Amino acid sequence: MGSERVSAHSKVEFGRASAGQDISMLQLLATSYGDPRTSVSLERAPTPALGTDDILVDMEAAPVNPSDFLLVRGGYGLRPQLPSPLGGEGVGRVIDAGGGPGSSLVGRRVVILPTYEQGTWADQVVTAYRNVVPIREDGDPLQLAMLAINPATAHLLLHRFTELADGDWVGLDAANSAVGLCVNTLARRRGLKTLNIVRREAAARTVRDAGGDRVIVAGEDLPAQIAGALDGAELGLALDATAGPVVADLAAALRFRGVIVTYAFVTDAPQAVRAHDLIFNEVTHTGFWLLNWLRHAPRTEIEQTYCALNDIVANGELTVPVEATYRLDEYREAIEHATAPERRGKILFTFT
Known part of the structure; x- marks a missing residue:
């Protein structure tokens, strides 16, 4: 393929023509x-x-x-x-x-x-x-x-939507994505804990290596897996990159007036947060697009x-x-x- 295999920490030297040269x-x-x-x-x-x-x-x-x-x-x-x-x-x-x-x-x-x-x-x-x-x-x-x-998205997801304190839990799907890995790093720096959902064991290893606190390979009974991983705790914030059925399971694990943010999607199907969570737990479900922040932030x-x-x-x-x-x-x-x-x-x- 002509590709160059590199590590995430490798140093690559680049150098090209100077400004004075006529280059297309x-x-x-x-x-x-x-x-x-x-x-x-x-x-x-x-x-x-x-x-x-x-x-x-x-x-x-x-x-x-x-x-x-x-x-x-x-x-x-x-x-x-x-x-x-x-x-x-x-x-x-x-x-x-x-x-x-x-x-x-x-x-x-x-x-x-x-x-x-x-x-x-x-x-x-x-x-x-x-x-x-x-x-x-x-x-x-x-x-x-x-x-x-990706780092900017992760940072803003952790800072813009709800107040989080040391020890609070953040849940996320597609946790092995670039945003997910950045969320784990930045959450750890803030003293937050992460509940990570992935689809396969190889992805789970990637997230564990990145410092994820709890990692779930999604199975047939995801709500039970989430409950077992949290062990009585509740999520303060949930981050969704799929807009799929997992949205409902993450929302159900939120604390009173917790927030779930969808920032990416796999399909454009209607969202599935249950009315029970929206009404009785006053869960907020919102979206985020980095370009909107770039357009409107000072x-x-x-x-x-x-x-x-x-x-x-x-x-x-x-x-x-x-x-x-x-x-x-x-x-x-x-x-x-x-x-x-x-x-x-x-x-x-x-x-x-």
């Missing part, structure tokens, strides 16, 4: 809505002229996320006009600016925020100054490339959040397993790998 951009585009294996193409185009608020980022790495495929299939929360550049997040270095505020970032490493106003599956990215946050110079670029979506809050997470990622405390990296011209293999079942880590594009 190589980028992946969605050309139609449908199967990502047939709806994505690799194209080269001249680097566009920079507007006053624009910067040019020389990319180091960019991950492949489920949301990218959902966008290509036409099922995401936005539907850009095609052809459209792909890739929600990534890390790189600013090599040029249009003369506005971005000039102060030339030479700096930045993460690109998932506003979807630009694509990151490209060796160079032109974006608005407001769509990046400068970060530290140290740290694994593969981990930093994944900073903008800039200072966004920068402070990413800078704090950058510190945790740069020192190696918050990591997500990486299974393989690919060049852009290996995009077909990368997409096939990223959609494979029972994958044990993330797939990323790297640029050299």
Whole structure:
């Protein structure tokens, strides 16, 4: 496949052309809505002229996320006009600016925020100054490339919806996902306990290795499994990434006025929280989309959040397993790998 096997803690050196060289951009585009294996193409185009608020980022790495495929299939929360550049997040270095505020970032490493106003599956990215946050110079670029979506989602899920105290329980399904692993790390830092639900034993081992307090491989009687794992305790917060039947079982384990948050979905079927829990236990069921936070949060809050997470990622405390990296011209293999079942880590594009 041409992929490079790497560990989540490996250091990868990247270096490319300087800003003074005349280089065109190589980028992946969605050309139609449908199967990502047939709806994505690799194209080269001249680097566009920079507007006053624009910067040019020389990319180091960019991950492949489920949301990218959902966008290509036409099922995401936005539907850009095609052809459209792909890739929600990534890390790189600013090599040029249009003369506005971005000039102060030339030479700096930045993460690109998932506003979807630009694509990151490209060796160079032109974006608005407001769509990046400068970060530290140290740290694994593969981990930093994944900073903008999953760690930020995990952090906000744990902070925005309910008050949690030391020793409180947080329940989550799809616990072996990148968000789930980040939730476990950040919960442990806050003194919270986690009840993790997965679908297979290999995934359970991954979550246990990441420090999950209780891990359940979902069986025929999931409510009994949850009750046994909690041993009389109740969840203060439940985090759902499936929008499936497990929603009802997590909601039933919440304490009075507990909160369940759905932040991803496998199917778009109606939700299944029982009226008994909504009425008698006053459970709240709400949703979360990171892009809404990026659109509405104060800039200072966004920068402070990413800078704090950058510190945790740069020192190696918050990591997500990486299974393989690919060049852009290996995009077909990368997409096939990223959609494979029972994958044990993330797939990323790297640029050299």
